Amino acid sequence: MTATTTSTTERTVTGASIRLDGVVKQYRGQDKPAVKKLDLEIDAGDIVAFVGPSGCGKTTTLKMINRLIEPSEGRIFIGDRDVTGEDADKLRQSIGYVIQSGGLFPHWSVGKNIGAIPRVLGWDSKRIDERTEYLLDLVGLDARTFRDRLPKDMSGGQQQRVGVARALAADPPVLLMDEPFGAVDPITRVRLQDKLIAIQHELGKTIVIVTHDFEEATKLGDKVLILSEGGHVEQYAAPAEILANPATPFVEEFVGSGATLAHLTLSRVKDVDHDPVVTARVGDSSQEVIARAKARGATWIVVVDADGQARAWPSLDEVGTKDRVSDYVDSRLPVVAPSSTLNDALDTMLAASQGGVLVTDGRGAVTGALTISTVMAVIRGQLSEARPDDTTSYSTHTEGSAS
Numbered sequence: 001m002t003a004t005t006t007s008t009t010e011r012t013v014t015g016a017s018i019r020l021d022g023v024v025k026q027y028r029g030q031d032k033p034a035v036k037k038l039d040l041e042i043d044a045g046d047i048v049a050f051v052g053p054s055g056c057g058k059t060t061t062l063k064m065i066n067r068l069i070e071p072s073e074g075r076i077f078i079g080d081r082d083v084t085g086e087d088a089d090k091l092r093q094s095i096g097y098v099i100q101s102g103g104l105f106p107h108w109s110v111g112k113n114i115g116a117i118p119r120v121l122g123w124d125s126k127r128i129d130e131r132t133e134y135l136l137d138l139v140g141l142d143a144r145t146f147r148d149r150l151p152k153d154m155s156g157g158q159q160q161r162v163g164v165a166r167a168l169a170a171d172p173p174v175l176l177m178d179e180p181f182g183a184v185d186p187i188t189r190v191r192l193q194d195k196l197i198a199i200q201h202e203l204g205k206t207i208v209i210v211t212h213d214f215e216e217a218t219k220l221g222d223k224v225l226i227l228s229e230g231g232h233v234e235q236y237a238a239p240a241e242i243l244a245n246p247a248t249p250f251v252e253e254f255v256g257s258g259a260t261l262a263h264l265t266l267s268r269v270k271d272v273d274h275d276p277v278v279t280a281r282v283g284d285s286s287q288e289v290i291a292r293a294k295a296r297g298a299t300w301i302v303v304v305d306a307d308g309q310a311r312a313w314p315s316l317d318e319v320g321t322k323d324r325v326s327d328y329v330d331s332r333l334p335v336v337a338p339s340s341t342l343n344d345a346l347d348t349m350l351a352a353s354q355g356g357v358l359v360t361d362g363r364g365a366v367t368g369a370l371t372i373s374t375v376m377a378v379i380r381g382q383l384s385e386a387r388p389d390d391t392t393s394y395s396t397h398t399e400g401s402a403s
């Protein structure tokens with residue numbers, strides 16, 4: 001598989017471009033083709049999201065790229081290789097594929113699932129072990145804890161992470177994802193989306209993702225492909241461009257009432273100022289930590305592990321009840337990543353009934369906090385830009401209720 005490695009100051013690209021050239025899919029026994037005639041170019045290292053109403057041909061198009069569905073006509077190129085005539089099994093070993101709920105083999109351990117394609121490719125067990133450890137770390141799962149687990153003993157979000165690790169096992173330049181986050185709860189979904197963006201920045205793969213959710217498409221996609229029936233391209237552009245200039249009445253209606261919300265997905269946690277946080281390790285002296293926090297005007301601290309990952313955020317009063325900072329994991333800790341949208345941050349706060357969230361770097365180490373008032377101020381500003389007529393009543397109401 002052709003995969004060029006180019007580095008800019010911005011990002012690394014190890015992915016390959018994808019080109020669909022006059023691709024048609026006519027299912028047997030159907031009057032109309034599912035995909036009429038599709039031309040599409042996807043740049044190496046981009047994430048492209050396919051959206052559109054049910055039955056418009058998103059999944060058919062995705063599955064033609066790895067030839068799980070054979071095109072009736074046309075050519076598909078990955079890098080500069082025409083893969084239309086290649087051995088389909090070989091092709092699929094070089095394209096990662098992730099489906100809803102991870103699609104793991106239920107009777108195989110996590111390690112065995114991840115090693116599936118490397119074993120077919122004849123890797124030795126040491127190389128497979130090292131790769132498995134690296135990938136579990138990449139998707140944020142502890143190898144010692146999870147390597148020997150069966151999928152049924154893991155949450156949906158954890159299974160989905162293993163699904164991504166398995167798809168990346170043989171380091172394919174292209175990753176195809178079919179509604180990968182459709183079956184998880186909204187907060188897990190936000191975390192998985194952020195993880196995918198972090199992985200993408202680290203590895204620079206080319207990722208194609210099918211989703212029903214326009215907001216998810218605008219969050220994940222460098223470009224969004226909006227299809228209508230028969231795989232007809234209504235618009236293929238960056239999210240901001242689609243929102244600013246919908247190409248057709250169909251796009252306008254499809255984006256429709258979600259447009260204001262989608263505008264909010266264009267603002268990321270990394271674009272707004274964060275508050276600094278005081279961190280402490282389990283076993284640190286409580287008095288010393290409290291003194292450090294008070295000197296910086298903080299009323300609470302974040303307990304972190306050796307990797308800087310947050311475990312809990314106790315108040316100084318709680319810290320003061322013990323001599324040493326104790327080990328306690330708060331499983332409802334609201335955490336967002338720099339790539340999270342402000343909408344995600346708000347949802348996360350509401351789900352945890354908290355007035356703020358912790359912000360982490362791409363790998364999960366705590367870097368600061370974001371309060372609800374900061375997020376609301378930015379959202380208010382954006383709403384007044386998007387709906388100038390409503391500004392007065394909206395901000396007056398909010399200011400009034402806040403005071």
Ligand SMILES: Nc1ncnc2c1ncn2[C@@H]1O[C@H](COP(=O)(O)OP(=O)(O)OP(=O)(O)O)[C@@H](O)[C@H]1O
Pocket residue numbers: 027028030034052053054055056057058059060061212
């Ligand atoms: N195996 C098949 N045999 C016949 N027709 C099919 C087959 N698979 C899909 N179709 C038809 O092709 C069209 C496109 O289906 P496809 O699954 O690609 O759409 P989609 O946009 O992914 O839909 P959804 O969002 O509902 O998953 C639909 O009209 C569908 O009924």
